[in-house]
Structures are given as C-alpha cells and as structure tokens.
Amino acid sequence: FQPKLLAGRRVLITAGPTFEAIDPVRGITNLSSGKMGFAIARAAQEAGAQVTLVAGPVHLPTPRHVARIDVQSARQMFDAVLPAADGHDVFIATAAVADWRPAAENAHKIKKDGKKVAPTFELTENPDILASVAALPAGRRPWCVGFAAESQDLARHAREKLVRKNVPLVVGNLGPATFGQDHNTLLLVDARGERELPHGPKLTLARRLVQEIAERLAATPGP
Numbered sequence: 001f002q003p004k005l006l007a008g009r010r011v012l013i014t015a016g017p018t019f020e021a022i023d024p025v026r027g028i029t030n031l032s033s034g035k036m037g038f039a040i041a042r043a044a045q046e047a048g049a050q051v052t053l054v055a056g057p058v059h060l061p062t063p064r065h066v067a068r069i070d071v072q073s074a075r076q077m078f079d080a081v082l083p084a085a086d087g088h089d090v091f092i093a094t095a096a097v098a099d100w101r102p103a104a105e106n107a108h109k110i111k112k113d114g115k116k117v118a119p120t121f122e123l124t125e126n127p128d129i130l131a132s133v134a135a136l137p138a139g140r141r142p143w144c145v146g147f148a149a150e151s152q153d154l155a156r157h158a159r160e161k162l163v164r165k166n167v168p169l170v171v172g173n174l175g176p177a178t179f180g181q182d183h184n185t186l187l188l189v190d191a192r193g194e195r196e197l198p199h200g201p202k203l204t205l206a207r208r209l210v211q212e213i214a215e216r217l218a219a220t221p222g223p
C-alpha cells in the first residue's frame with residue numbers, strides 16, 4: 001500500500017488574474033487563464049490533500065472536492081488568503097496578481113467630456129500576498145511556493161524572487177507563451193539548484209510539481 005503523497009496536508013492555492021476596478025464597468029487585468037493553478041489544485045487533491053483554491057475571475061470549473069473562494073481584486077485575494085494561511089501546510093501562489101490598482105475607484109462610469117481630453121489615473125501598489133504569507137511567524141507559516149513569469153533571464157529572476165520573498169521554492173514558466181495555453185515547461189529554482197520539468201500538459205506538470213513539493217515538505221522539519 002502506497003500512502004498518498006499529500007495525505008493529511010492542507011494546501012492553499014491562488015490562481016488566475018486579479019481585476020482592479022477603474023469604474024463600475026472598466027478595470028485593469030491580465031491574460032492569466034488560471035489553468036496552471038487549477039491543475040495544481042486538482043493534482044494536490046488527487047495526492048490526498050485538503051485543497052482551498054482562491055481564484056480571481058476565470059472561466060474554469062472547480063476541480064472535484066476542492067473548496068473554492070472567488071475574488072476579483074488583489075486586496076480581496078489578500079483578505080481571503082491571509083486569515084486562511086495559518087491553517088494550511090502549503091501555500092502555492094500561481095495567481096498573476098496586479099501589481100498596481102487605480103488609487104481611486106469611480107462610483108460612476110467615466111464619461112467622455114466632449115473636449116477630447118483623456119482621463120488620467122493615479123495608481124497605487126497592491127499588497128504582495130506571497131511575501132506577506134512568507135513573513136508570517138514560524139509555526140503559523142505554510143511552506144511557500146512562488147511562481148515567476150518573465151520575458152527574459154528567468155532563472156536569475158526566479159532566484160532573486162526566492163531571496164526577496166523569502167520562499168523555499170520558486171517555479172518559473174519557461175513557456176513558450178503560457179497564458180491561456182494547455183502546455184508549459186517549468187523551471188524549479190531552490191537552494192539546491194535548478195531543475196526543469198519538460199514541456200507537457202499543465203496537468204502532467206502539476207502532478208510532477210506536487211511530487212516535488214511533497215518530497216521537499218517531507219524533508220522539512222515540522223514547527
């Protein structure tokens with residue numbers, strides 16, 4: 001009998017883009033489909049974990065036996081994740097969180113003023129969800145996994161994120177052009193070095209990644 005790799009573990013995952021409202025009908029978002037995060041949620045559940053999935057606006061069905069919380073903005077994602085983090089063993093941040101949001105949300109639709117003057121927006125920085133979870137005190141902090149999507153120098157940027165966000169594992173999207181695709185190539189970067197998970201379907205990669213996470217978790221001393 002082979003016990004499941006994540007039996008008894010609680011796994012929290014963020015997925016998809018965030019949507020930062022400008023007015024009631026417009027906003028800032030990005031092209032993240034949520035497919036990688038949803039695939040990881042499914043793979044973790046299959047591996048025996050109790051999974052909570054905090055999802056931005058995506059068009060994907062909830063994987064079986066996964067508890068899903070839908071949010072829109074980065075701040076809503078932060079508010080859903082931070083109180084939940086303490087109760088989870090692993091946090092996997094796949095969401096493409098908007099770095100900035102409009103400083104003020106207009107209560108009414110912005111209208112053209114007839115003078116052909118385009119409106120301007122001030123932006124303000126969103127909270128960094130992953131860094132905030134990684135900064136929780138030991139014992140209340142889940143084992144954290146970050147993602148990196150970069151257009152160049154992926155390994156260097158991933159390693160820099162590992163240090164800056166203080167997380168034990170960063171997973172880079174080697175692509176090509178992963179947003180919305182069903183396939184990807186991943187680069188795992190941690191203190192031991194780098195490891196590539198070869199090009200394949202996101203669900204296959206998610207299952208391999210879950211194995212890699214379970215191995216590292218098993219080797220980590222408890223609180």
Ligand code: C5P
Nearest residue numbers: 093094095097126127128129130146147
């Ligand atoms: O800083 P950067 O956006 O490049 O880092 C990407 C990683 O940090 C991803 O794991 C992403 O989910 C997470 N992140 C976050 N909150 C933010 C920005 C990024 O959790 N505000």
